[in-house]
Amino acid sequence: MRISEGDEKAFEALYRHYYGRLKPIVGKYMGDQVDADDILQQAFLKVWLNRETLPEIENIHAWIYKVAYREYLMGLRKKLSYEARLNRYSDTLHADHSQELPTDAAHLEDIRKHIGAVVSNLSPQRRMIYELSRNEGLKIAEIAEKLSLSTQTVKNVLFLVMKMIREHLVAAGYGPLTVIVLLKII
Template sequence: MNEKALFQQIADGSEEAFRELFTLYMPQVYPMIFRMVEDADMSEDILQDTFLSVWTHRGKLPGIVNPRAWLLRIAYYKSLTALRNRKTHRKAAEAISAELRSPFAASTSEESITCKSIIRLVRQAVEQLPPQQQKVYLLSREKGYNIREIAGLMKLSEQSVKNTMVRALKFIRAALEKAGYSPLFIATVLFLNYR
């Protein structure tokens, strides 16, 4: 079946034609995405997002002149967007991490104001943690101790410290999500210096 006929069937709602399109193009689209982002998990997400866009906008498919080029272009732009987001998240997370290590650094840039806002949210969440979770979090993040050192200081098993840290991070993550930050950004901020 030619591509345009396949596109027409997908436009008509055929899931079987959609699966056929995925089988036909996945071996071409995935390697292109992976070459751009160099990350298998991100590549799979972009691949799914690309084909989701095809299905979501299937009403436009009959008007597409070159189906292969159109599909590759969608994947290309989604890959670029993902790379930009990753770079932005990494840059912000590094800035936040630096601010957390040096909370008295003077800066008036817009980026610094955003960082300080996030730091304030994190600190408010930390203040609401149960005492043991708060202590583990602060020893790790502000004092720079690793899991083994915290276990020794608090006379706990390393597994207990890990579990406590996971619960603390889960609570802080929920607070940041409630404030509207994306899960990827939050993961980068919270786990950037996790020891």
């Protein structure tokens, strides 16, 4: 098999053949096409990294599906773990009455002003990425495509901006747990 010898064109053909078949399946179960893309990227990365074992595999079709399935399970575990942590933070927040969410309009407006102050000081590209994500609701892959950037660059920028906003809100007197929950709903 040419892939096991490092033939990138052969790998690309294999990738194109299976990616189109796997994406709808993984996307259906993950519920998010961006998550499905990430899972499939990881799966095909494992295929490439283990390419020297391909000649030993009797049923390549079944093996690729198994690699994708294992990546799906790992992705699902990560997602469930994240949701469980978020629920624990929320439970802690509700148990600690000193950390009550500011739900009235004045508090929310104050928070929006703090966020606006951080966003207004961003570079134009970072501001654009943040606004496309938060204001227009675009997903990371859509932003990357629209701005001709890699998805990793968009992820890094969003992570950095959210960190700056969190730090600014904590410095303004909002508790860390409050900030975590608020940034999910604002």
